[in-house]
Structure formats: structure tokens, C-alpha cells
Amino acid sequence: LVLRNLKEIWTQVAKSGKGKKSKPVNKDHGISKMLLCKDSVTIVSQNPLIACKWRPPPCHPNSPPCFVKTCPLYLG
Template sequence: MVLENVKELWTEVPKNGKGKKKSKPVDEDHYISKMCLCGASVIVALRNPLITCK
């Protein structure tokens, strides 16, 4: 699958240091202009609602 103008989203949980309070999960994102993706690794693919098709 070839995708263009992709925004990848994920959540990371920072590692705790010794004796520190529990860290909160952090939402991260990353922009990719073009990518080739193996179909077996696809979890969900959504069409950008801001782009109108004619």
C-alpha cells in the first residue's frame, strides 16, 4: 500500500526513574510525505476528511 501525506499517531509511556512518580502517557504524532506500507501491519487507515474528492 502506498500512502501520501500521512500523519502517524501513537501513545508513549515514559519510563520511570528510581523513586519518581508514575509518568503519564504522552500522545505523539509524526508527518510522513510518502510511505510504502505492508498490508499485514495496517491497524486502521482513515481518509483525511479535509481533502475533498471531485
């Protein structure tokens, strides 16, 4: 199964100082392509250094090569 142009969204609560109340912050992360196969997930991104910023997948045939990372899928 191939999933394209995914957007992962989560809420993060920063550590607060003494007696201060921290507010939750909504964050997001874009994934250009994700491959689901058996019990693993393969994520394809253009550049691992900018993986935390949303960028659309390349459309031009002369675009730079992709980097691939495979990690186990937790089926809880």
C-alpha cells in the same frame, strides 16, 4: 496503492523513577508518501535526519531528491 500526507499518532509512556507515576505523552510523525505493494511498504521522505518531524511534501520542481526506505509489511 499510494498514500500521501500521512500522520502517524501514538502514545508513549516514559520510564519513571522510584515511586513516581509517569504520564502518557501523545506523539506524532508525518510521512509525505507511502507506497503499498504486495507484502511491503515503501516510505519516501525528503531527509532521513528529519524524518521524525512533520513537513509537507515538496511542491517546487527544484526541491532536493527524496530518500526511499522499503520495509516488510506485517499482515498479522
